[in-house]
Amino acid sequence: MINDSTQPMQLEAETVITTFENYGMAWGLYIGLTLLLAGLVWFAFRKQHFLLKWFFASVILAGALCFGHPAENIETYSPLILNTMVELFDGNTEQFMSDIKFIVLVWGILFIVGVGAWLLVRYLRKNKDDAGKAEKQPRKPAKDKQEKASKEASNKDKPMATPVEPTIGDDV
Template identity: 70%
Template sequence: MINDSTEPMKLEAETVITTFENYGEAWGLYIGLTLLLAGLVWFSFRKQHFLLKWLLTSIVLAGALCFGHPAEDVETYSPLILNTMVELFDGNKEQFFSDIQFIAMIWGILFLFGTAVWLLICYLRKGNKEGAPAKQKENRRVEQKESTQEEPKVSERSSEKKPIEPTIGDDV
């Protein structure tokens, strides 16, 4: 008879744990905060090389945005990194390593994709500079001559300086 009285309580607790009213809004807020964190990491390392910034930012994105079911027979999702920590604390090492491998695989794909896009952009920019028609090159030469003839004041020069983003091959 004791089992009969605790049965409804158990079902109610499972319902509260697996579903809640603001599930979509919670995920929206979580994804927004994750993107904010990734932006802060990127901004913190803004003077560093692109690959270092992308490495750290992609780790944050992959770690936070992989999702999985928190338990068997549960329809909702939660961040996989949280599920992984619960598996570790519960002593389920097989599932822990499986989750870590999945997160690492997603990070690797994300990092390689971002690096490939960056290299493609660098290649296209370099190609545009080298492959410019002769008329554009002549116009640049004339503009450079005019700019060297008129020496700007020291205060004007310092305000016009822009930081230069390092690229692959700068160290050569």
């Protein structure tokens, strides 16, 4: 009998929790705050190597932006990390481990793609810089090089003036 009297209240609570008016705006705010947090971490580690910055940022992005259904027969989504913590507290270790494996898989893919993009950008920049250096330094004719070398040689033969340093008491 107790279940019959609480069942309508439970159904009403599930309806309010799973379907609310600003669902899309809440997700937009959540994603925006997650990106802000990742940006702050990136800024905090700005003087560190790219791989360390990307490691921390990708952990935040993968952990916060994986989504899943909070319960069976519910059409809306919630952050998977929150669902995972609820599963842990409820003692559902099988679902907890499944969720953690999925988050780690998403993180691994995200990290590898980010490092690959970083390596590609470095490779392209290096090739661009090497090509730019070759174009900026036009070849000089051998005659110009010989004239420059002869001028330097003639300047070496000239005696240089010897500097005279003043001493205290010279003005007397």
